[in-house]
Amino acid sequence: MPAKVDMDKIVSLCKRRGFIFPSSEIYGGLASCWDYGPMGVELKRNVKEAWWKSIVQERDDVVGLDTSIMMHPGVWAASGHIDNFTDPLVECKSCHLRWRADAIEGKKCPQCGGELTEPRMFNLMFKTFMGPVEEEASIVYLRPETAQGIFVNFENVVTTSRKKLPLGIAQIGKSFRNEITPGNFIFRTREFEHMELEYFVKPGTDEKWLDYWVKERFDWYVKLGIRKDNLRLRQHGKDELAHYARDCYDIDYLFPMGWSELEGIANRGDFDLTQHAKHSGKELSYYDAEAGEKYVPYVIEPSAGVDRSLLAFLVDAYDEEEIEGEKRTVLHLNPSLAPIKVAVLPLSRNEKLTPLAKEVYKQLCPNFVTDYDDSQSIGRRYRRQDEIGTPFCVTIDFESLEDKQVTIRERDSLAQIRVPIGELKKVIAAKLKGEAFDASSLWATRQK
Numbered sequence: 001m002p003a004k005v006d007m008d009k010i011v012s013l014c015k016r017r018g019f020i021f022p023s024s025e026i027y028g029g030l031a032s033c034w035d036y037g038p039m040g041v042e043l044k045r046n047v048k049e050a051w052w053k054s055i056v057q058e059r060d061d062v063v064g065l066d067t068s069i070m071m072h073p074g075v076w077a078a079s080g081h082i083d084n085f086t087d088p089l090v091e092c093k094s095c096h097l098r099w100r101a102d103a104i105e106g107k108k109c110p111q112c113g114g115e116l117t118e119p120r121m122f123n124l125m126f127k128t129f130m131g132p133v134e135e136e137a138s139i140v141y142l143r144p145e146t147a148q149g150i151f152v153n154f155e156n157v158v159t160t161s162r163k164k165l166p167l168g169i170a171q172i173g174k175s176f177r178n179e180i181t182p183g184n185f186i187f188r189t190r191e192f193e194h195m196e197l198e199y200f201v202k203p204g205t206d207e208k209w210l211d212y213w214v215k216e217r218f219d220w221y222v223k224l225g226i227r228k229d230n231l232r233l234r235q236h237g238k239d240e241l242a243h244y245a246r247d248c249y250d251i252d253y254l255f256p257m258g259w260s261e262l263e264g265i266a267n268r269g270d271f272d273l274t275q276h277a278k279h280s281g282k283e284l285s286y287y288d289a290e291a292g293e294k295y296v297p298y299v300i301e302p303s304a305g306v307d308r309s310l311l312a313f314l315v316d317a318y319d320e321e322e323i324e325g326e327k328r329t330v331l332h333l334n335p336s337l338a339p340i341k342v343a344v345l346p347l348s349r350n351e352k353l354t355p356l357a358k359e360v361y362k363q364l365c366p367n368f369v370t371d372y373d374d375s376q377s378i379g380r381r382y383r384r385q386d387e388i389g390t391p392f393c394v395t396i397d398f399e400s401l402e403d404k405q406v407t408i409r410e411r412d413s414l415a416q417i418r419v420p421i422g423e424l425k426k427v428i429a430a431k432l433k434g435e436a437f438d439a440s441s442l443w444a445t446r447q448k
């Protein structure tokens, strides 16, 4: 079943409504780099917040961490990234374009038909120099994953959090990979944001916990509105497992370009802690007081991309509908993800309506991300809010001046209810939490 929206429509909506812009656009852009605009930054914050809430806030067995992007180079030797984080690359001897060897059929350059070099391994880590001297000893890398910052802090966190295993450490932050073939909008970029959990468990319980986290993470996407039909689970074959993994599942999403990885959940065994113990000379084991034994924990790693998840939420929410002969584009985003929760729209820009509308806005904005819009016709303003996924619009009309009531319009059903201004905050909060939107009360109120 193909996805119903093509990527061009998503890219165009993102540009038009201020979700995502090409980076450095006035200079012609920079390949596969993107900037999040006013709507995009809210959506991105909400995706991260939803992850953090479910992984850290709502659990007593996971704590958070925020580690530096640049780390001691020894970390990457121990983790295997210096030796193994590579792609085979071939170069055209005529036009000098480089290609991933495994993405090329035949022995000719796809661009000009020229002869290709033998494949050589190309490391995907960004390299730079720390301090003023550009020499071998001052090389540092931009982290390609946030996970290693967690592993090297395992001892610190266990000691200071005073928690027992199983214990998770979660981190959200930027990662960098010098991908040879980035693309598909924000799906694969060289700079991106990771949401990673390292969940440390007793060896022997790892398979059980892998199953547990695969289900947890799958359900997270469904809970936030992604249709189950557009998700699938895929276990890695033995030949495609990363060098550190004992087992791995991908949660794939049906993106416009086809099924692609949304998140990986790997059983990393004791690879990382063992490697860091060996390379650093520090013992990284755990004393299990209940069992009376010491061991190197195994780790289960759900690793997701913020940008990639955001793209999946956008694609899944996108819809074009016809309402009373008029077309509308709408994002059926889960209210918790929607960039704007409520829009305050006076019926028109009228000097009598404005003071009351501003008063309503002031009442709502400390509690919800609120938009105020009094330009153009009310119909066009509704369309604009639909297109950015705003779940509720509050309209102030001339009747409001008399009865101190306003109309709330719901994005998906287009149903409307009329509520007293004093109750507005309470009603919006309840509706955002999922309370039913019962339009019959509108008429009940009006008949009074």
Ligand SMILES: [Zn+2]
Pocket (backbone or CB within 6 Å): 092, 093, 094, 095, 096, 097, 109, 110, 111, 112, 113, 114
């Ligand atoms: Zn060529």
